[in-house]
Amino acid sequence: MSETILTCENVGIKFGGLQAVSDFNLEIKEKELLGLIGPNGAGKTTVFNMITGVYAPTTGNIYLKDKKINGIKPYKLVDYGIARTFQNIRLFGYLSVLDNVKIACNKDMKYSIMQGMFRISKFWEEEFDINTRAMEILSIFGLDKYKRFSANALSYGDQRKLEIARAMATDPDLLLLDEPAAGMNPTETEELMETIRLIRDKFGITILLIEHDMKLVLGICERLMVLNYGKVLAQGDPIEVINNEQVINAYLGTGGA
Ligand SMILES: Nc1ncnc2c1ncn2[C@@H]1O[C@H](COP(=O)(O)OP(=O)(O)OP(=O)(O)O)[C@@H](O)[C@H]1O
Numbered sequence: 516m517s518e519t520i521l522t523c524e525n526v527g528i529k530f531g532g533l534q535a536v537s538d539f540n541l542e543i544k545e546k547e548l549l550g551l552i553g554p555n556g557a558g559k560t561t562v563f564n565m566i567t568g569v570y571a572p573t574t575g576n577i578y579l580k581d582k583k584i585n586g587i588k589p590y591k592l593v594d595y596g597i598a599r600t601f602q603n604i605r606l607f608g609y610l611s612v613l614d615n616v617k618i619a620c621n622k623d624m625k626y627s628i629m630q631g632m633f634r635i636s637k638f639w640e641e642e643f644d645i646n647t648r649a650m651e652i653l654s655i656f657g658l659d660k661y662k663r664f665s666a667n668a669l670s671y672g673d674q675r676k677l678e679i680a681r682a683m684a685t686d687p688d689l690l691l692l693d694e695p696a697a698g699m700n701p702t703e704t705e706e707l708m709e710t711i712r713l714i715r716d717k718f719g720i721t722i723l724l725i726e727h728d729m730k731l732v733l734g735i736c737e738r739l740m741v742l743n744y745g746k747v748l749a750q751g752d753p754i755e756v757i758n759n760e761q762v763i764n765a766y767l768g769t770g771g772a
């Protein structure tokens with residue numbers, strides 16, 4: 516039986532008069548691939564923002580394994596093993612593809628400022644290790660050949676992949692992907708599906724995925740949760756969920772997935 520990695524207990528948040536999320540309960544097991552779906556404005560990104568410490572919930576608690584994490588700052592949560600990508604791509608556009616990933620590897624750097632300034636051997640050893648690691652991660656995404664390009668020069672689909680590569684560089688146990696296929700063409704989406712599956716299978720990373728592309732969602736998610744007006748409308752087996760009448764009425768429409 517795998518262990519629970521993340522628990523949300525009656526989590527809610529209010530922005531002024533708007534109750535964006537309420538009574539949100541979630542338990543994700545290690546290595547699970549869970550989809551969070553629902554209409555625009557349902558509160559999906561807000562759930563990610565609470566899990567990653569961007570917002571502290573107004574009510575309820577969030578636990579990473581046994582550790583309560585509500586209100587802990589995002590940079591600290593990266594050290595605890597939570598990484599994410601953003602709905603709107605947030606890369607360092609003018610930095611190289613390689614540097615975008617190396618920046619995220621730096622949580623493992625141990626050389627001191629003085630060692631770095633004088634470029635002594637410890638600096639070069641760590642620099643070499645980080646370079647190797649960053650290149651390995653880029654190759655998983657087929658981006659190694661673009662290592663010297665500036666991130667801005669990549670296609671939209673490749674920029675989305677680079678965001679995931681950068682999140683992977685922090686060596687997460689839990690990875691949150693916010694609409695990774697947005698703006699991708701069908702071939703890119705298909706490739707992305709394989710890559711997400713590989714990340715989970717090869718690295719044993721737990722994945723929580725927000726996505727509107729139902730082909731992608733149904734292709735990889737083992738369990739689905741549907742949010743609507745900040746509340747969980749349905750959850751469970753993906754096929755059962757997409758055939759749920761309330762889900763069809765609120766989100767999928769009669770055209771189906
Ligand atoms: N910082 C904020 N201040 C005020 N309202 C906010 C804030 N963040 C989100 N909201 C509101 O909370 C609700 C949920 O927004 P959220 O971005 O979580 O939806 P979503 O499910 O991710 O939608 P989409 O599919 O369009 O990305 C919306 O009504 C949104 O306007």
Ligand SMILES: [Mg+2]
Nearest residue numbers: 559560561602
């Ligand atoms: Mg969103």
